[in-house]
Each structure stands twice: as C-alpha cells, then as structure tokens.
Amino acid sequence: MSGPWLAAHLFDHYLFTSDKIFLKETAWPVMKGAAEFCMDWLTGTKEGKLISAPSVSPENTFITRKGDTAQISVNTTSDIALIKELFSNCIAAAGILDSDKEFSLQLINALKRLVPYSIGSKGQLMEWSEEWKPVDPSHRHLSHLYPVFPGKEISNSGDRYLRDAAKIALSLREKTNCSWGFAWKAACWSRLGEADSAWKTWRYQLHYVDPGSKSSVNNYGLFPNLFNSDGADVIMNGNGCATAVLTEMLLQSQTGVIDLLPALPSVFPEGNVSGLCARGGFVIGFSWQGKMLKNVTFISKSGNECHVRNSRPLKISDSKQVIDVKEIAEHVYSFKTVAGHQYSLEY
Secondary structure, eight states: OHHHHHHHHHHHHHHHHOOHHHIIIIIHHHHHHHHHHHHHHOEEOTTSOEEOSSBOOTTOOEEOTTSOEESOBSOOHHHHHHHHHHHHHHHHHHHHHTOOHHHHHHHHHHHHHBOOOOBOTTSOBOSSSSOOEESOTTOSOOGGGTTTTTSOSSOTTSOHHHHHHHHHHHHHSOSOSSHHHHHHHHHHHHHTTOHHHHHHHHHHHTOBOOTTOOOOTTOEEEOTTSOEEESSSBOTHHHHHHHHHHHHHHEEOTTSSBEESTTOOTTOSEEEEEEEEETTTEEEEEEEETTEEEEEEEEESSOOOEEEEOSSOOEEEOSSSEEOOEEEETTEEEEOOOTTOEEEEEO
8 A cells, every 4th residue: 555655645746736747747657557556456345345455554453352463454444545545636637637537437436335434432433444452552653544644535624423533543542652653643633623632742752852861761752953763763754744743733735725723732822934835836924923813925836726714704915906705615715816926815
C-alpha cells in the first residue's frame, strides 16, 4: 500500500498548483499504475464485495482469540482507506484530463464493492476487520486514522458517524510512544476540530530533551537545537510532522473548502501568519485576536474559484471592486478569482 500512499501526494501537488501538465505527464502514470495494482490485488468475496488480503496495519501487532500474536490479517482499515482515496483521486484526475473513461468506470464500480469500515463495540473506528486487542495500546502508528490525516475522507465537516468513530478511536489510543506519533495524533485532533486535544497531544512532542542524557526511556521530544528526539536518536520526520500540526491548526483545505482557524488552541489567543498555501492555488495570510480573524488576504495563483467556510456571510474585494459572493452550501461561500490577483476578506 505504499504505492497508493505515495500517489496521494502526487495528486495533492496538483490540487495545490492546478498544474495539468504535471498531472498528465508525472502524476497520472503513477496514480494509474498504483490503481491497476490495487485492482489486481483486491479479492472478491462470496457476497460480491472486494477485500484486501493479506493485509496489515503497519508495524502494529494484535492478539488473536487463541492468545497468539499476529500482524497479518484481512482488510485492515488502512488498506481500505488508501485504496478508496486512490480510486477517488484517479476518477477525479481522469475527469480533469478527459481521458481513461473506461478505466474510470471500472474504479467507480470497484469503489461500490469495497467493504465499509468496521466500527467496534465502543463505537470506535476499528484498526482491523475484527476487534482484536493490540499488543501495544499506545502504538505510535495511527494507520487506521489515515482517512482523517493525512487523508481527507473523514473530517469535522463530513460524515458525523465516521467523525465520531474516529474521535473515539483517537481517545482509545493511549499516549503515543514516539515523538512523531504525537504529531500524527495531534494532526488528527486538528482535522476533527478538537483544538485543545490537539495542543495537549502536541505538547508531548515539544518536551525538552537533554542531549547529554544516556537514557532512552520516555526521552521523546526536542533537543535544544529543535532536532526531534526519538529516544536515543535524532529522527527528522518528527520535525516535518510538527510543521504539519501547526498548519492544520491554522488552515485546512483538504475537503475542497478553505477553513481558517479550524482548530486554534486556547493558548494562542492572538497571532498572525503569512504565506500559507491552500488547495486550489491560494496563498493566504491573516491575523487573529480572541479567535476573531483580521486582515485576511488571498492571492490566487491559478485563477480558480475559491470556496471558504465561515459562520456568517463574507465581504470580499480586490484592489478595484467588491467581488460577488455566493453561498453554495450552509456556511460555505464561493467567489471567482483571477490569477495573480489579491483579495481581501472582511468578517
């Protein structure tokens, strides 16, 4: 499933840039190849459903009903999530490129046949297809929460049933035993709109680590030079995760709608940011005070229509005039843009 995961980044690059040449020449061949592999990989059941087998939830181990330990099973949540996202992205890409219509229809039909996610006895999004106990309840990998982050299927504004199941799954995962694992969990809390839970979790990663310490027990956090400690080692992917968490608190666009301050922790009552990029090709800057947005500017790099979520109507203008704004869904406002133009939002 590393192919589908990597292919997701290629399509995300297109969503941020609207670069159709990149989509056609670089992203699409890889995306299609990964989807073809998954179509061959999936196995049909007697009921006509499609499952992934064999299947793992990366690096995590469960206890079987017989008391044995195992890692390989059938149809883990992470497999379903990665395949669903890949097929959906391929269908979208084929539509954008106006190509591979027959293949797109095959993917549409396969999506309908995929087995849905399993929900456990506590209402949680399950990691495996059966409710096995994990050997390590605090395991650093949150692979079953891929559809929350870095995926996009489950969000605070999306399906309430899946959102609540994801929240319960996060709550059941005890304090993660890895520095970058804190960040992944915090990013998930941010995507689900739980700002203070995100901050509480992220603080574990911001824990000071003495570079002279010879112990690797619970020695996760940051060295004085801000390199990420993973016990006794430096692990740079923790630093990359940290920047992702902060960004998710301030701006989200994975659903196609731009959310500003979607998960701002109460410890940040005021501040400002500039140069944040949103899908659709927008560069955004703003400040806030008391969680109220101020001085919001959008630069349109690609001339796409912009969708913004806000609790009340927006007044939008460029340097010359007020821009027409339409409410296309509850609390979702849309306006047309011109490439290279800057827009100001008044709240």
